[in-house]
Amino acid sequence: MKSQYQNRIELLQGTLDLLILQTLLWGPQHGYGISQVIRTQSGEVLQVDTGSLYPALHRLEKQKWIKSEWKLTEKNQEAKFYQLTAAGRKQLAEERSRWEQLSDAIGAVLKNPVIG
Amino acid sequence: MSIFHRSQHDRDLDAEVQSHLQMAAQDRLERGEPAHDARDAALREFGNVSLVKEATREIWGGSTTERLLQDLRFGARTLRKTPGFTLVAVLSLALGIGGNATVFSWVQAVLLHPLAGVSQSDRLVAIESVMPDGEYHTSSYPDYKDFRDQSHAFSGMVGVELVNTDLRLQNETHFQRDWGEIVTENFFDVLGVHAALGRMFGPADAHGLNSDPLVVLSYGFWQRRFAGDPTVIGKTIEMDRHSFTVIGIAPRGFTGAIVGIAAEYWVPMMMQPAALPGESMEERSPTFIHIIGRLKPDASLQQASSELHTISARLQSQYPANSKNVGVYVCPLWEAHYGLQAFLLPVLSFLMIVVALVLLIACANVANLLLARATVREREIAVRAALGASRSRLVRQLLSESLLLALLGGGLGILLAYSATNWLMFFLPPAHLPIGLPLGIDGRIVAFTVVLTVLTAFVFGLAPALQTSRPNMNRALQEGGRTASASAGRRRLRNLLVVSETVLAVMLLVGAGLLVRSFRAAEASSPGFNPSNVLLTAMDLRGNGYTGAQAAAFYDRLIQQLRTVPGVQAASLERWVPMWFTGRGYTRPTIEGYTFRREEDRAIDYNVVGQEYFSTMEIPLLRGRDFSQRDSRDSQLVCIVNESMAKRFWPGQDPIGHRLNSWDRWWTVVGVVKDIKYHSMNERPESFLYFPFSQDTSGTDANILVRTAGDPMQLLSAVRAQVHAIDAGATIIDSDDLSGLLSVSLFTYRVAATLSSILGLLGLLLASIGLYGVLSYSVSQRRQEIGIRMALGANRKDVLRLVVSAGLKLTLLGIAAGIFAALIFSTALRSLLFGVRSTDPATLVAVAVLLLCVGLIACYLPARRAMAVDPIVALRHE
Incomplete structure (x- = not known):
């Protein structure tokens, strides 16, 4: 049990929004699907807590970056599908460049040899 | 509309979560897991699931009311899970809130809106005469007219005289005594009271003295005596041998203009000489009218007051004979010196403080319980905070739980107030007065209770909510909520609450102890006469058409007859009953050979008594003789003084033979009797005079005293038979056992003692619940520590000492501070105390010991649980 917890990385506030928007870039997806995609694509490292996922989805929808629609899945189940809006795409681009800046900056700090 | 939206959102979210769960389960099925x-x-x-849903709903926000409803729903769930806590909290709040609502309903009925059926009663003011000795008094009819006609601040001014006359309906043989009001003709116009049936009299009905024998009846009187018969209009009523025509019925609930006293009929002022013979409408003295003015919309009380002072000054110089040094006093109706409110104001002030204290204790207790529970809920709060609930959100959530508790308590409280509102009668002396107060629960009281309830929720809920909503998340989550111990700040707050509860309980109990001791002392002390085995019969022959002299002759004959009745040991009569609430006489005599100092109070209370009065009442005669058959109207006028009066005016001399002048006549002292209690048990010795019935013909009323060996009520029918043997129509007002009446005169002590005992015990109960709560939670939190100590060799005694000493420290601190506070507080009780000092050490020690014992029990129960801790089990959790 313990090892599993250690491998999990808690998502920083705001990062989850980025991941959701990114996931939706490939097409409409429901909540369960989004959590599965993030988990698989992160190599099982990122576990999305439903207690964070659903509030995030609803928040994004409220901000009109995504919109939702009830549809049938390929397995013929009713599910609420989210998809990116035009505003959402713009937001994704912004968040992404911010993330890359942040990531580069942190990377630069970490690459410097420790003095002392 | 938005509520509808809300539930649509909710349904949508439910469906979304369900579909998530289905898909997840489907995936697992396909991977081959069993269904x-x-x-x-x-x-x-x-x-x-519910936490996720809640966190998601949070995003959508919604209006404040929706959030509140949602919070309340959540709160209700939480409260249902802990029924014991909820019950204790709701009950203590119900007591606190209910007590306040009840007392407020009384304040409302007695002080704020006492005159039911009167429009805009807050614009009414009382106008009283101030006698040269500073006493507040009624005014004369000419004074009333001058005030009314010369002032400009009032839109109307009425005069009211309370009367108690004998009434007889058209076809009745016996008179019945009822209270009513003789009122100026503009009375109903100025008060804004309209007839329920027929019409009210108005200024147009005033044609001159005794020319308009009209009467308006109260709704209650009409229902009782005429069974609500609508043809009553035009019928006549006989009142003191005069016929009055019924012209109207007052609206239901209207009881007249004297607060608290329910008038049954209203007679125009011009009929005053007929309704109440002997009082003059032209003289400025004596006075008999209560004046009530209605302020103009733009006039202030100050304006009205200064205007009336100007008029009064003019009257003083204009009529020096009667109006010299007679001032005027204007005040809101509730401050008037007559009526029930004058009596109830101190009682209500005391009660208001007391119920506020009880509510504070209840708040402290519930706050304490909430804090104790917060320790247990720390993990839940931490999880919710981790899921993104903001601090303000958590505070709101916790506060709405408090609000729910307060609402339940408030709801129960208003039910309590509803059933308790008539208990006000418990605080009224059982005088022979019809009490009429608009008691009951109306919209204003409900509004007051709602505001109080919400306020209460904040008072007891805010501190715990602020404390609880700031969990140490890491610790709470990591430790799995099992051993989370209360933070130092929270523990301090709870200790402070317990200590203040103890302080309040000590104060209440010391007050109760002092009052109970006072009641006991008052009950045990002698009034100076022997009230046992005496039957008291109140009579007044005025309604039967007797003059004072005729009445005196009647009573003389009656007493002679009564002495022959078997079983009667002694019989006599008196005008006023000592220690009773109604009536007293006083005179300002000139004493031969004595000069009053300038500031000395010249008024001396007196009573008019029959022969053998002192032996009937068993009041020792110290010198001289009793009144006798020789003392007639034609012989020398005589009086008897009490010991205090003898010492005051004739120190070192024999008072017998000295003279004093009252009512322009000289009276010779023929005897000295021992002092008795005249007005109340804790009065100081005062001068007192007795005049003989045979020489005083000013009144038609008397109280007949009959002493017997056994139960005085046995003589009831014999006394009545003797009365009616002399005059079949003679009016007997009431008969009662004198000692029963006197025990009633202890009612102030009894009320104070009973009430404060109930409140003191309540305070004690609440404080011990508080102490118990704090200690049991501290024990459950320190389980491991206790386990370790025991594993390291501490025995059960050590554990007991550990827990009990913690609780004892709080209790002792509370007792010490409480005694200190009680010493300050109890000086305020001084006027209610009898035979006991406000610093009575016995009471203080008894209260301290009682609290210590209760504190020990409250400590012992949790301590026993702590001793039962099995170190193995406690440590295994680590």
């Missing part, structure tokens, strides 16, 4: 396990695993993986 049952797949579903469970999906649920487990998902986490706490």
